[in-house]
Amino acid sequence: MHRARHCLAPAALALVLAVPAALVAPAASAQSVRDLLQQRVPEALRPALALTVEDEIRAGQAAAANLLGVAPLVADEGLQRYVNTVGRWIAMGSERPDLPWRFGVVDSADVNAFAAPGGYVLITRGLYASLGDEAELAGVLGHEIAHVVERHHLDLMRKSLLLEMGVQSLQKQLEGDREALVRRLVGTGAEIFARRLDQGAEFQADRHGMVLAARAGYSPFGLPAVLQKIASVDRTDDRVTLLYRTHPAPDERLRQLEAAFGAGLDGLDRPDAGGKLHPLK
Amino acid sequence: MLVVALLLPLALAPRPAQAQAQSQAQAQAKSQPSPTPGTTTRDTELKARPVVDAPTLARLPAKSAVTIVERRGGWLGVVSGGKRGWVRLLHVSSRPVGASGPTVRELETAARVATGRAGSGNVAVTTGIRGLTPEQLRSAQADPSALDALERTAVEPAQASAYAAAHRLARRPLPYPPAPREARDAPR
Ligand SMILES: [Zn+2]
Numbered sequence: 491m492h493r494a495r496h497c498l499a500p501a502a503l504a505l506v507l508a509v510p511a512a513l514v515a516p517a518a519s520a521q522s523v524r525d526l527l528q529q530r531v532p533e534a535l536r537p538a539l540a541l542t543v544e545d546e547i548r549a550g551q552a553a554a555a556n557l558l559g560v561a562p563l564v565a566d567e568g569l570q571r572y573v574n575t576v577g578r579w580i581a582m583g584s585e586r587p588d589l590p591w592r593f594g595v596v597d598s599a600d601v602n603a604f605a606a607p608g609g610y611v612l613i614t615r616g617l618y619a620s621l622g623d624e625a626e627l628a629g630v631l632g633h634e635i636a637h638v639v640e641r642h643h644l645d646l647m648r649k650s651l652l653l654e655m656g657v658q659s660l661q662k663q664l665e666g667d668r669e670a671l672v673r674r675l676v677g678t679g680a681e682i683f684a685r686r687l688d689q690g691a692e693f694q695a696d697r698h699g700m701v702l703a704a705r706a707g708y709s710p711f712g713l714p715a716v717l718q719k720i721a722s723v724d725r726t727d728d729r730v731t732l733l734y735r736t737h738p739a740p741d742e743r744l745r746q747l748e749a750a751f752g753a754g755l756d757g758l759d760r761p762d763a764g765g766k767l768h769p770l771k
Numbered sequence: 772m773l774v775v776a777l778l779l780p781l782a783l784a785p786r787p788a789q790a791q792a793q794s795q796a797q798a799q800a801k802s803q804p805s806p807t808p809g810t811t812t813r814d815t816e817l818k819a820r821p822v823v824d825a826p827t828l829a830r831l832p833a834k835s836a837v838t839i840v841e842r843r844g845g846w847l848g849v850v851s852g853g854k855r856g857w858v859r860l861l862h863v864s865s866r867p868v869g870a871s872g873p874t875v876r877e878l879e880t881a882a883r884v885a886t887g888r889a890g891s892g893n894v895a896v897t898t899g900i901r902g903l904t905p906e907q908l909r910s911a912q913a914d915p916s917a918l919d920a921l922e923r924t925a926v927e928p929a930q931a932s933a934y935a936a937a938h939r940l941a942r943r944p945l946p947y948p949p950a951p952r953e954a955r956d957a958p959r
Contacts, residue, residue: 551918558917560907570924578931583942587928592921600903610921614903622842679911693950701947707940711845711860718839722807722865728902735905741864745812748861749951756823758943759844765938 548672550608556680561596572768577631583705604683605637607644624764629713632699642691647675693746709759809865811835817856821846828856
């Protein structure tokens with residue numbers, strides 16, 4: 491659908507990598523960078539520069555496995571199955587219903603949730619414990635599902651790898667061992683989850699998260715309700731440090747949601763919809 | 772159990788002494804936050820009931836102080852200027868209550884006791900007690916069995932659909948809204 495976004499022409503890549511030069515040069519060359527970025531990739535290079543869905547899934551699996559190394563799954567199959575049920579139902583209403591969606595609650599007091607490429611979504615016990623009802627869970631999972639659907643973290647991985655390797659060696663890598671490529675995409679440990687996306691991607695995930703929850707039949711207001719709770723936590727508490735590091739402040743996110751939706755969601759409340767939150771042991 | 776009892780109120784920010792009572796009341800009143808200070812982010816109306824066409828009790832200018840006592844869908848039950856009413860959820864931001872929440876040290880001690888790690892001499896296992904750091908994430912090593920566990924509890928579309936049907940979750944068509952243009956410049 492947006493293939494061009496995922497496979498840049500080598501010439502454009504070379505210019506991206508030479509950003510400092512482009513920045514000091516006048517507007518004319520900024521324009522030509524843009525032109526090059528919009529150029530279509532030559533047919534012959536496409537297979538080499540594009541990542542397949544299989545690559546995406548394997549990268550997500552590896553990133554998730556690394557995160558689980560530091561924050562293991564909560565040992566409660568009933569809870570895990572419950573979160574998978576709600577998550578799967580929401581993901582089925584997204585633009586990528588056929589990914590192998592996997593959801594999990596991980597054992598950490600950190601207040602957070604993580605999306606890895608390919609459909610891997612993990613929420614911490616700290617965040618789960620602060621949820622008030624299933625619509626709030628739906629809002630949180632909706633935000634993470636939106637990151638996966640929009641390939642936000644995959645794009646971040648790809649950009650990092652380009653900057654690190656340069657075009658030539660990346661091309662060589664792409665022609666060779668795919669497993670090595672996936673390893674390099676994932677990077678060190680679970681570092682991808684400590685990195686910040688651009689703000690626009692987070693605001694988009696918030697908007698789409700509310701819509702995805704509403705499409706699944708929930709009240710769309712679960713996500714902003716959770717953001718309000720997070721805003722009520724002292725931000726020097728180390729359980730929200732990572733969240734503030736990786737996301738815009740919750741009050742700014744609320745403001746963006748209000749600006750995007752206004753009263754447009756009136757009438758979509760469904761107080762009786764959904765089941766009960768599975769209790770934490 | 773105790774870990775949960777103490778962690779639960781994190782986002783609700785009560786005093787530690789309230790934590791236990793709160794976790795007991797959790798089943799009945801989970802979606803009701805304990806009173807939290809909030810601020811209106813724009814001009815809005817205090818309504819008599821949580822519906823658009825309810826009578827307006829007061830007009831609240833941006834930055835009005837409110838106390839959030841309840842949530843019902845897209846509406847917050849608040850007290851403002853001595854009046855109890857309802858404002859749109861998206862017109863309110865909350866802020867920390869102050870230093871009254873449990874400290875991280877208290878939580879850590881409680882968690883060790885709860886998991887039987889106190890006095891065991893093994894202080895290496897502290898997962899789940901405090902926030903995650905970038906250093907921790909960078910040094911994370913894959914847990915080879917973890918993906919199997921994740922697979923084991925996966926849910927297929929048919930099961931998810933059955934759950935939805937049993938819980939009045941009806942699919943609704945709804946497009947994504949575009950990014951707002953004015954939000955960046957909105958008054959703070
Ligand atoms: Zn996010």
